[in-house]
Amino acid sequence: MVSELRPTENGEGERSTVPGLTVAAVARRLGVAPATLRTWDRRYGLGPSEHRAGAHRRYSAVDLTRLEHMRRLVLAGLPPGDAAREALALDVDPSALASVTDLAMASSPAVASTEPASDPAALRSGGGQVIPIPGGTPASRGLARAALALDGYACQQIIRDTMEKRGVIWSWDHLLVPVLTGVGQRWETSGRGIDVEHILSDSVHAALAERARELKEPQNARLxxxxxxxxxxxxxxxxxxxxxxxxxxxxxxxxxxxxxxxxxxxxxxxxxxxxxxxxxxxxxxxxxxxxxxxxxxxxxxxxxxxxxxxxxxxxxxxxxxxxxxxxxxxxxxxxxx
Ligand code: B12
CATH class of the missing domain: 3.40.50.280 (Cobalamin-binding domain)
Known part of the structure; x- marks a missing residue:
């Protein structure tokens, strides 16, 4: 059997003969609490698929892909049950995925999760370690969470969807400025989160520029x-x-x-x-x-x-x-x- 790197609690790898990722390693990658993963397993059947006699069950690369999909959908506002159904129905090609060894070795945690609850809604709550967003909306809390998880893809999805539904001005005033301000405050008070700030800025820039460039026939004669x-x-x-x-x-x-x-x-x-x-x-x-x-x-x-x-x-x-x-x-x- 090929030996695999198993990330330990402190994020460093240790040698193990058991393939697959532990609950703790997957939780760190996704930025959710291990308890949330167990709930997703129990309630929706989104659990680890690797079974080994006498060993703890491990998550495969396919499991991880489904769970990442689940997390994105929940961040985007889908009820967890619906998100789980979509994640389970996702057509995943295992040959196109990185091996679990690569995944385990990839410099790890997206975010040190402090979500206390086992409820998947905790993903959207902004609770635990966080970006302060007074009077935040579900979308702004979802965006903050996605930024904390360094998930630029999810950030852009949330921004695009909100602009689609509410327009640019509303999205800027009620989604983007509150989260940008919160990220700025977090940096100012703790000196932390430059990575979060860069992922967020890049996503905001990409989504706004995309929107601006959609205009193919401007009506203004002058510049x-x-x-x-x-x-x-x-x-x-x-x-x-x-x-x-x-x-x-x-x-x-x-x-x-x-x-x-x-x-x-x-x-x-x-x-x-x-x-x-x-x-x-x-x-x-x-x-x-x-x-x-x-x-x-x-x-x-x-x-x-x-x-x-x-x-x-x-x-x-x-x-x-x-x-x-x-x-x-x-x-x-x-x-x-
Ligand atoms: C993203 C960001 C960055 C990104 C920039 C990415 C980019 N391409 O633009 C990066 C990481 C590069 C960056 C760098 C720095 N940043 Co910066 N950054 C931010 C952040 C988080 C968001 C900026 C933003 O776009 N805000 C959106 C605007 C609109 O928010 P706002 O101006 O507060 O909004 C108010 C008004 O302007 C108005 N408003 C809102 N929207 C609009 C729209 C229009 C059109 C108008 C007219 C008004 C308006 O309403 C709001 C309420 O009053 C802010 C936090 C913040 N509060 O803004 C820090 C912030 C602006 N940065 C700050 C600092 C200090 C820096 C650095 C100097 C840090 C450093 N030590 O390196 C460097 C600058 C380096 C340099 N050489 O210039 C400080 C500035 C403090 C100050 N004295 O003003 C802030 C406020 C963070 C903080 N809380 O301390 N930053």
Whole structure:
């Protein structure tokens, strides 16, 4: 028999002659409590399929695939019973999966689960170790959970589904901003979770950019430019604006993060947009002089500044917005739309 690596409680591997993954190893990979796995086994028959006389039962790679599917569906809001039925019906090709040895050796835990309950609904509860989301919705708690589990695929699914059902603006205000803020707070208070923050940011970016790019026939005759301030590396709100505009059939040019003042001025001179939106997240990343210089160009575009990074009085003629709705509305108005 080929020897396999069996992850121990502390996440390190130890040699074992028993193939398959232990309950503890699978629980760590999925970011759920071992008790939750046992419940899924008992209630829905989603248990380990490897039987060995005299040994504890082990999960195979196929079992793990079904369980990952189950977890994603529950995070996306499906009742556990329905999710289990779909997971059991999943057509899994064992030859296409990594061996359990590879799985056991893969640098392990997605998240140290602290879910106390054996109830699968604990997956959506946001309980235990967590991202604080005051007044969170099931979707925002699901997104936070998926981010904690470092599951970018599930994050994107939740964001896409919510945008599909509720639109960009609602999804940004009630799903994305609360979770982004919670992740930021967690980092600020504990110094932990840069990995979670990166997975979440990447998923938010991907889903918003996808939405913005779905617009194939923009209705605006003149341009809108979106840019990050000189030293600003945060750019997710720019993509929220792009996706929000796309929903109103308005196309835009995305210059992205950290656009040097002189470059922005040149771009505006070259393209003559009807409106320019400049985002600044971090205090000190932006110079209000840039905004004044933009309004001095002829023909003058509508200049809108947003984000907590702008300090001091806003130069005359510059619009200051404090949320996504207001920003999209002002930019649309500049186009007469
Ligand atoms: C994702 C993220 C990152 C990602 C950026 C990914 C990307 N591509 O954009 C990464 C990991 C790269 C990152 C890096 C850093 N980050 Co950061 N980051 C965040 C996080 C979690 C979300 C940012 C975001 O998109 N927020 C969404 C916005 C909209 O939220 P908000 O601005 O708070 O929203 C308010 C308003 O702006 C308004 N609003 C909401 N939506 C909209 C939309 C529009 C259009 C408008 C106009 C207004 C508006 O309503 C809200 C309530 O008032 C925030 C947490 C947070 N609270 O935002 C930290 C945060 C912004 N980051 C922070 C810091 C400190 C950093 C770093 C400096 C950390 C470091 N030491 O390396 C670096 C920056 C490095 C650099 N050189 O610039 C701090 C900033 C603190 C401060 N003084 O302002 C925050 C607040 C985290 C925290 N709680 O401490 N970050």
């Amino acid at each position: 809108v430019l979106l840019a990050g301030a000189d030293e600003e590396t945060h750019f997710l709100p720019l993509w929220a604006v792009a996706a929000g505009l796309a929903e109103r059939r308005i196309g835009c040019r995305m210059l992205g993060a950290r656009v040097p003042q002189e470059t922005l001025l040149q771009s505006v001179r070259r393209t003559g947009p009807a409106a320019v939106f400049v985002w600044a997240q971090i205090p000190g990343s932006a110079q209000t002089q840039t905004l004044a210089d933009l309004t001095a160009l002829r023909p003058a575009p509508t200049v809108v500044a947003g984000g907590p990074g702008w300090s001091g009085p806003t130069p005359p003629g510059v619009g200051r917005t404090t949320d996504l709705t207001e920003t999209v509305t002002r930019l649309a108005r500049a186009l007469g739309m």
